[in-house]
Amino acid sequence: MNKTALSIILFCLPLCGFAQKTWTPIEQDITFKIKNAGITVNGRFDAGNTEIKFSPEALSKSSMKETILVNTLKTGIKLRDERLKKENYFDADSFKTIQVVSTSIYAKDADFAGKFNVTIKGVTK
Numbered sequence: 001m002n003k004t005a006l007s008i009i010l011f012c013l014p015l016c017g018f019a020q021k022t023w024t025p026i027e028q029d030i031t032f033k034i035k036n037a038g039i040t041v042n043g044r045f046d047a048g049n050t051e052i053k054f055s056p057e058a059l060s061k062s063s064m065k066e067t068i069l070v071n072t073l074k075t076g077i078k079l080r081d082e083r084l085k086k087e088n089y090f091d092a093d094s095f096k097t098i099q100v101v102s103t104s105i106y107a108k109d110a111d112f113a114g115k116f117n118v119t120i121k122g123v124t125k
Helices: 078-084
Strands: 006-013 027-036 039-045 048-053 063-069 097-108 111-120
Touching: 039 078
Parallel strands: none
Antiparallel strands: 006 027, 027 039, 048 063, 063 097, 097 111
């Protein structure tokens, strides 16, 4: 990604109904920050598909998977959006989706947290 610092913050809201074994979020916010030429740009993706299996009694069996559609990228400037979709950045023609997959879900204080693998342009970190 040509020295591009990229972080994806994924919020699936609301986290209600903890007694349920599987559920679908009714609202989500998929945002990112990308640093280019020393300037940090905020953006978002408008479409994704979330699969969540959650049970506070069986956290080892809980999981989350998000498939983000790269072509829904928005930064507020159309010309910049088109550039970010090109090969030097997200390469939306070759890589249609970004995958975010949990590797573990765990209790943290009075909440829950997780560790995730993120796959962008075929590279998983």
